[in-house]
């Protein structure tokens with residue numbers, strides 16, 4: 048038990064040093080004493096960054112759901128596992144104890160079995176934030192199926208791409224979803240996606256909105272009907288430590304999403320350990336993370352991390368602005384939330400409304416505040432600290448990625464002091480390093496370099512589904528023997544790390560990772576578009592927004608109609624989250640003599656930072672830059 052709880056600075060320093068000096072011993076002790084295994088490992092770690100081969104707890108046998116559910120259902124059957132707060136504040140909330148969760152998950156697992164799902168099969172989950180989403184994820188893990196959760200804001204084409212990529216044959220969805228005052232017909236999006244799928248599909252349909260939907264007999268199975276026919280007991284599948292647990296897609300600098308593969312044992316140990324310490328969770332605390340389970344934050348810090356610790360985790364179906372901007376505070380007051388974890392974009396959107404939505408709510412239950420997803424600006428940090436935390440709660444600014452599986456750099460309440468806009472210090476076992484272009488470590492303070500990690504940690508992704516070479520090329524080929532994060536960072540005098548943002552063609556919009564390449568591919572399909580370049584630029588609420596520079600193959604066009612059509616294509620191909628905030632039609636794009644678009648210049652134009660455009664000597668068409676600047680928005 049000794050090194051599982053890190054609640055003093057001394058413990059952090061001692062254990063951090065151990066975790067670096069003797070990583071295998073450190074993780075082995077931790078894993079041995081705090082989790083339930085069918086069989087222990089024969090070797091703690093085997094790794095080779097050159098081949099991107101990483102194995103943790105080799106040959107161990109376990110089932111993550113036993114750790115997340117069964118052991119708590121046995122010791123504390125009546126403890127609340129999940130609280131569900133519906134979109135509509137007038138609808139009754141629901142709670143599930145650990146024993147009830149065990150039964151629900153077992154039933155869902157048995158339903159999947161009757162649909163023919165076996166260990167190793169991929170199951171696509173396309174659901175709103177309802178309890179059945181948690182049951183479905185855990186049901187897959189129970190029977191060893193690999194879940195691939197797709198955020199229910201993605202379009203049918205984006206959904207189909209993800210289904211086809213991992214060749215899943217079962218989709219779990221619902222009739223619809225509630226989002227504020229809107230109802231979205233998820234079933235028709237799924238039907239549409241299936242028409243683009245290369246292999247046959249079965250659908251498990253959960254009722255949420257009660258709207259009338261098209262049912263295809265035999266293909267579509269009704270959850271409510273089949274649920275009463277299956278047992279509420281399901282033996283957990285015995286999984287190998289390195290068996291895949293899930294695939295989660297993230298964007299990259301080419302058009303195709305990357306299916307990051309996480310495996311059972313290492314992911315469990317790290318998600319669980321980080322949750323416990325970074326949020327300083329104590330028994331009976333009520334913990335709330337506002338992310339969607341469609342993103343990694345929801346996987347690690349709504350489901351696996353909290354449940355593994357026997358915590359009470361709150362799931363919220365709705366949005367911060369419905370019925371008005373008080374909703375988050377009303378929920379915190381209602382459930383006496385102790386730890387609150389959200390995104391800078393939500394904080395900025397709420398802060399912009401002024402304090403009238405916050406005044407009068409009792410937020411004294413709060414102990415720890417957290418942020419994730421993008422760098423937080425000082426104004427948002429201050430607002431959050433003063434108004435939500437009443438200048439009393441530490442803020443954990445947690446830096447991590449879909450690829451890292453768990454939080455990598457963060458302060459720890461009462462252990463590592465926070466510093467506004469800094470992620471601060473590495474978590475136990477994490478060895479960050481900041482490198483120059485040429486791969487030398489940067490020792491100077493406040494000098495930005497590329498953030499890498501120089502040693503494996505248990506929850507790192509093991510591969511990209513179906514494309515190990517892409518995994519090697521994206522993360523391990525930029526710097527020798529290092530995992531390259533794609534982020535820029537610097538250190539202050541005390542060694543606190545500040546993340547400055549992406550250094551590649553990924554833009555973080557409202558905390559969502561968007562690759563510019565797939566958006567450009569979508570736009571280029573319009574028959575009037577010749578070429579396009581999308582860049583991010585700073586945006587007051589979203590953090591970044593997208594700016595599209597587009598050349599056309601005609602001079603006759605109606606700008607307004609075209610802008611509308613372009614955003615419609617993006618919504619259809621990717622989803623409304625990827626819509627362009629600004630579009631500039633231009634005669635040409637700035638290119639190098641070798642024909643590459645000089646995005647660096649476009650980024651500067653979009654950010655209105657045109658004082659110094661840097662070296663433009665390799666530019667083929669300098670006049671174009673003048674025109675673009677003159678017409679920029």
Ligand code: WTA
Nearest residue numbers: 419420421422444445446447448449546560
């Ligand atoms: C960014 C989300 C600054 C970063 C968990 C990273 C952050 C990308 C922070 C991963 C933070 C995440 N401060 N930037 N606290 N957290 N990021 O895969 O650019 O959706 O590489 O994982 O978000 O986004 P992803």
